[in-house]
Amino acid sequence: MTLLMDTVAVVLLLLLVVGLLRIWLGPEPADRMLASQLFASTGVALLLVLAESQAQPALRDVALVLALLAVLSTVAFVTRVMQVARADSRGERRDV
Amino acid sequence: MSDSLIMLLQALLLVIGCLFFLVGTLGLFRLPDTLTRIHALTKADNLGLGFVVLGLLPSVPGPATAAKILLIWLIALAASATAAHLVARTVRATDASRDREERA
Numbered sequence: 001m002t003l004l005m006d007t008v009a010v011v012l013l014l015l016l017v018v019g020l021l022r023i024w025l026g027p028e029p030a031d032r033m034l035a036s037q038l039f040a041s042t043g044v045a046l047l048l049v050l051a052e053s054q055a056q057p058a059l060r061d062v063a064l065v066l067a068l069l070a071v072l073s074t075v076a077f078v079t080r081v082m083q084v085a086r087a088d089s090r091g092e093r094r095d096v
Numbered sequence: 097m098s099d100s101l102i103m104l105l106q107a108l109l110l111v112i113g114c115l116f117f118l119v120g121t122l123g124l125f126r127l128p129d130t131l132t133r134i135h136a137l138t139k140a141d142n143l144g145l146g147f148v149v150l151g152l153l154p155s156v157p158g159p160a161t162a163a164k165i166l167l168i169w170l171i172a173l174a175a176s177a178t179a180a181h182l183v184a185r186t187v188r189a190t191d192a193s194r195d196r197e198e199r200a
Contacts, residue, residue, distance in 0.1 A: 001103055001155065008110050008148070015121045022124050030130045030187045034137055037179055038124060041141035042117060044172050045148045048165060049110070052152050060164055067172040074179035081186045 005053035012046040033077045040070030102154050109151030116144030130187050138180040142173050 019038040026032045044063045051059035123136025149169045156162045 001106070004107050004110060008114050011114050012117060015117050018121055019124070028130055028187070028190075030183050030190075031133065033183050034124060034130070034133055037176055037183075038121060038137055038141065040179075041120075041145055041172060041176055044168065045113065045117065045145050048148060048152055048168065052155055057157075057161065060161070060168065064164075064168050064171065067168060067175050071175040071179050074182055078182040078186050082189060 002053045005049050009046055009049045009053065012042050012049065016042050016046070029077070029081060033074055036073055036077075037070060040066060043070075106151045106154055109147050113144045113147030113149075113151055116140050116147060120144060131184055134180045134184050134187075138176050142176055145169055145172055 016039060019035045019042065022035040022038070023032050026035065044067050047059045047063035047066065051057060051063070117140070120137050120140030123140060124133050127133045127136055146169055149165050152165060153162050156165060
């Protein structure tokens with residue numbers, strides 16, 4: 001059973017690494033933010049599976065915190081880009 | 097007998113969860129523009145996380161921990177739903193301002 005959980009954990013880790021490719025390729029900043037969202041959900045799943053396979057209850061709390069902090073990173077990105085977009089729509093140029 | 101059955105069910109759920117994560121990541125690469133990527137990523141990953149959590153539930157040491165895992169899944173659902181909505185709104189705002197520049 002733990003062997004299966006470890007293989008699932010390895011597969012999730014590979015998906016995380018593949019997500020890096022999207023960060024490198026991503027044309028717009030929004031795509032890079034998507035990859036950070038991918039990191040959040042895959043990371044939470046990875047941590048939960050590892051918490052089970054290695055009997056580490058602390059990892060579940062790490063997964064919880066990761067799920068919350070991912071939202072903060074997205075909010076930070078949105079408020080930063082939204083100011084630029086709103087400034088553009090008001091016609092005043094702002095150096096980004 | 098029922099123990100091996102539960103283990104088989106767990107294995108099945110975990111594999112399905114992994115498949116949904118795979119689909120989510122695949123969608124992130126194959127889909128043409130950002131808005132469709134947001135759609136694919138949020139749905140597939142959350143469903144994958146749901147299956148992984150369901151797969152882990154039977155082998156969790158106590159009901160309290162099982163409730164914690166389910167809550168983590170719910171928080172992840174709410175978190176990625178709001179995050180996806182925010183990113184989508186930003187993409188539309190920047191598209192709108194870029195269209196205005198092209199027209200101006």
